[in-house]
Amino acid sequence: MNTRLKKLNLSTLSFGVLLLMMLLGASCSKEKDKTKVYDSPEAIPVSREMIAELTSPPNVPKPTGRRKAKKLIVNMEILEKEGEMTDGVKYVYWTFGGSVPGSFIRTKIGDEVEFHLKNHPDNKLPHNIDLHAVTGPGGGATSSFISPGHEAQFSFKVLNPGLYVYHCATAPVGMHIANGMYGLILVEPEEGLPEVDREYYVMQGDFYTKGENGDRGLQPFDMKKAVDEDADYVVFNGKVGSLTGDNAITANVGETVRLYVGNGGPNLVSSFHVIGEIFDAVRVEGGDLINENVQTTLVPAGGAAIVEFKVDVPGTFILVDHSIFRAFNKGALGMLKVQGDDNKKIYSGKQEEGIYQPEGGGIQEMPAEEGVATTEETAKTFEEKMEYGKATYMQTCFACHQAEGQGIANAFPPLAKSDYLNADLNRAIDIILHGKTGEITVNGEKYNSVMTKQDLTDEEISNVLTYVYNSWGNSKKEITPSMVASRRNVH
Numbered sequence: 001m002n003t004r005l006k007k008l009n010l011s012t013l014s015f016g017v018l019l020l021m022m023l024l025g026a027s028c029s030k031e032k033d034k035t036k037v038y039d040s041p042e043a044i045p046v047s048r049e050m051i052a053e054l055t056s057p058p059n060v061p062k063p064t065g066r067r068k069a070k071k072l073i074v075n076m077e078i079l080e081k082e083g084e085m086t087d088g089v090k091y092v093y094w095t096f097g098g099s100v101p102g103s104f105i106r107t108k109i110g111d112e113v114e115f116h117l118k119n120h121p122d123n124k125l126p127h128n129i130d131l132h133a134v135t136g137p138g139g140g141a142t143s144s145f146i147s148p149g150h151e152a153q154f155s156f157k158v159l160n161p162g163l164y165v166y167h168c169a170t171a172p173v174g175m176h177i178a179n180g181m182y183g184l185i186l187v188e189p190e191e192g193l194p195e196v197d198r199e200y201y202v203m204q205g206d207f208y209t210k211g212e213n214g215d216r217g218l219q220p221f222d223m224k225k226a227v228d229e230d231a232d233y234v235v236f237n238g239k240v241g242s243l244t245g246d247n248a249i250t251a252n253v254g255e256t257v258r259l260y261v262g263n264g265g266p267n268l269v270s271s272f273h274v275i276g277e278i279f280d281a282v283r284v285e286g287g288d289l290i291n292e293n294v295q296t297t298l299v300p301a302g303g304a305a306i307v308e309f310k311v312d313v314p315g316t317f318i319l320v321d322h323s324i325f326r327a328f329n330k331g332a333l334g335m336l337k338v339q340g341d342d343n344k345k346i347y348s349g350k351q352e353e354g355i356y357q358p359e360g361g362g363i364q365e366m367p368a369e370e371g372v373a374t375t376e377e378t379a380k381t382f383e384e385k386m387e388y389g390k391a392t393y394m395q396t397c398f399a400c401h402q403a404e405g406q407g408i409a410n411a412f413p414p415l416a417k418s419d420y421l422n423a424d425l426n427r428a429i430d431i432i433l434h435g436k437t438g439e440i441t442v443n444g445e446k447y448n449s450v451m452t453k454q455d456l457t458d459e460e461i462s463n464v465l466t467y468v469y470n471s472w473g474n475s476k477k478e479i480t481p482s483m484v485a486s487r488r489n490v491h
């Protein structure tokens with residue numbers, strides 16, 4: 001199919017030449033519009049400003065076409081929100097723009113991007129952004145670190161064309177990425193990318209949950225499995241089934257399709273493959289190198305690729321990570337549904353939808369166990385206090401202090417056997433009510449970070465602190481709602 005590709009390039013070329021002749025005819029000074037005139041992308045001037053169109057997967061913004069470099073304003077909001085990993089399995093995702101992967105950003109070489117990163121006030125954690133398309137320390141991470149309820153602004157000029165990953169780089173970095181904080185930013189060359197009929201955004205990620213694959217209820221992140229690279233879910237676009245059935249991407253026979261494929265990781269490398277198609281062209285690793293006639297392309301963690309192909313026959317084409325157990329057992333399976341007339345010369349067989357989905361990527365066994373209890377009711381006994389307190393802990397505190405209260409070195413202090421906690425009960429209540437900043441020493445280690453104020457009722461705080469004080473070798477105190485109430489107005 002590479003003849004088609006050459007034809008494509010040829011037609012854009014002749015169109016370009018025609019346009020150039022027209023421009024030359026109009027005025028000689030217009031010649032400076034050609035890239036070659038600039039010594040480096042750095043010298044490309046920006047004309048006017050525009051607000052960037054941001055899209056959630058599988059959609060991508062409109063091509064930049066022949067527009068000139070601009071001051072491009074990107075407004076990106078970070079949202080921590082509960083979503084569904086698969087049927088009956090909930091997960092708290094941390095997102096750029098409300099989706100996993102985060103909003104797709106489309107730029108043109110020479111653009112001066114003015115980036116506004118907003119951390120929603122309801123979020124619990126500070127975040128930042130490292131864009132691989134940025135030339136500068138941390139890819140923007142150091143300039144964009146923000147706590148909930150704040151906005152950070154920084155600017156950069158895009159100098160290199162290609163498809164780049166962006167991600168959060170706040171400690172513990174692996175955990176922020178594992179919770180979904182990644183996405184793609186495209187830098188188009190001066191002349192734009194060749195036109196195609198369909199463009200889609202697909203990004204792989206691996207997830208680590210306390211329970212096994214398919215265990216129901218709200219599943220907290222599991223740090224140990226993440227460190228061991230033992231993924232429970234490997235998925236496209238943040239969840240099992242994001243690209244299957246009614247969510248499948250579509251095309252018509254005869255159309256050209258371009259997929260912007262990214263891999264957020266945090267750990268696994270993707271062997272990206274579309275069953276029943278051959279990639280006519282792959283922009284290897286999202287760069288300038290074009291490889292033709294490719295069956296499977298490797299997408300590294302923190303990397304990307306652009307794949308292009310023409311669909312010649314109708315049917316359902318399955319997108320997979322060809323590390324195949326991930327596709328059929330962990331979720332890395334999507335669908336491209338192609339409609340149109342058969343072409344018996346190319347493929348004679350009967351097309352059957354779903355033929356490649358035997359064990360069913362999304363079908364998990366359903367263990368009887370229910371999810372964690374909620375804390376709506378008032379605890380009547382000590383046992384109930386412990387039970388409700390644990391539920392609150394697993395929903396609110398575990399993300400930072402970890403499931404066994406062990407904390408994370410240099411980032412979140414331990415609550416297990418914490419001398420700081422055990423020394424002063426009122427101080428502990430105050431920390432939950434009002435938050436805490438500034439240096440503290442816990443079990444001989446210094447921490448200097450931010451714990452945001454927790455939006456919990458007196459009942460919830462009394463339960464969660466009772467749970468913490470009566471777990472992991474702490475001093476076994478029982479806290480009542482009225483003890484919490486009496487601290488509300490003390491600051």
Ligand SMILES: [Cu+2]
Nearest residue numbers: 127168170176
């Ligand atoms: Cu983050």
